[in-house]
């Protein structure tokens with residue numbers, strides 16, 4: 409039986425005296441009818457793709473497809489050259505890596521959707537930054553990605569990770585909860601604190617809409633990735649201090665489902681409201697259509 | 708279908724920016740290639756609605772072509788596909804249309820080569836796809852299994868004959884879907900297999916029931 413709630417996940421871990429990643433990898437091996445090693449090899453493939461996307465993104469300043477971004481990671485890097493980040497190296501890395509990955513996505517680079525392409529910078533930036541700063545070995549990073557995975561999976565049983573279904577809370581919000589779980593684990597938090605980190609992160613983004621300008625995964629998506637990654641870090645800081653979410657994570661997922669259902673479809677990936685219909689966005693939209701019409705005439 | 712897995716959450720590894728408009732487009736191209744056959748010389752591609760409007764910025768056009776050429780959704784060549792060597796032997800053109808009776812992310816592949824054929828399909832989200840029409844025949848195919856696709860007159864006992872041939876060739880039927888609007892009309896049959904089946908089996912079915920259309924469509928690996 410697949411674990412469907414965080415409560416079940418916790419109980420299973422207590423019953424079998426396992427950590428979350430162990431519980432998760434056993435279950436996955438069963439689902440796919442493969443060995444635990446084979447499963448971990450697949451997770452490692454994703455992890456490698458994430459590292460590569462960061463590397464590529466950190467070196468590029470090529471415009472994105474929609475031409476609304478692609479230069480911000482380079483700017484941030486340049487700034488840090490002379491102005492070391494006052495919040496520390498971890499903050500700096502998370503910020504740059506998440507920007508790098510989502511810009512890479514928007515310029516048609518190779519990324520791992522996690523849980524979606526629009527939210528692809530959040531989980532990797534946290535895991536890879538932690539790995540680099542604290543010299544964590546690859547096996548432990550794989551464990552953390554497995555933990556992020558089962559967190560996203562359990563959320564997805566109630567709320568599909570798609571802006572069209574439930575708004576951006578379901579994409580970047582879920583990713584933030586996933587990243588928080590991974591990061592808490594990498595800080596050696598116990599099961600309760602890991603779940604609590606996810607809860608705090610998820611609770612704080614309920615209601616986030618999806619209103620991408622011109623329908624591209626660029627504005628607000630690219631800059632939202634670093635925000636959501638650092639949002640995860642704040643949740644972990646609080647959880648480490650023993651701060652507890654009054655509403656437990658399973659309830660928060662229920663609330664997210666309900667909030668998504670009540671959200672107008674105009675704010676769910678249709679670009680019919682919000683940022684997508686601001687004065688500036690409309691001007692940009694018109695300029696592009698004219699250009700497209702023009703090039704069609706030329707053919 | 709498999710139960711939702713952690714691997715679905717932390718992947719696919721793909722070329723951005725959008726699972727439906729980019730990865731989905733590559734998979735649409737790939738399945739069209741699996742249905743038509745690899746030897747593609749000339750094709751017209753019609754993009755509808757959202758695919759037509761925002762497709763260019765999402766690399767939908769590049770994705771579709773890359774798929775037709777057999778590239779996977781994570782091939783880094785997709786970005787530069789129009790400049791690649793493979794393009795030399797492929798004649799193609801795009802048309803953009805609005806038709807709200809169609810799915811927001813709908814596409815028609817019109818092959819105009821030795822094997823003329825029209826395939827209508829759509830990208831239904833998260834990179835998942837659906838083929839809904841081949842020539843004038845309604846079908847339903849998602850690329851998750853190796854499948855035998857058959858459009859035939861509504862002949863008595865045909866299904867029994869087909870399944871016995873499949874069994875004879877040692878293939879396992881996972882699901883069998885038959886779609887027929889009214890009695891006596893054409894029926895379209897999609898038989899999903901757990902394993903592979905030889906070309907001989909397809910030939911034998913062809914001889915036995917002389918269908919309007921029969922295709923063995925390999926599943927999409929990605």
Ligand code: SF4
Nearest residue numbers: 526571576579618629
């Ligand atoms: S705003 Fe919409 S398209 Fe952008 S990342 Fe969020 S859910 Fe995805």
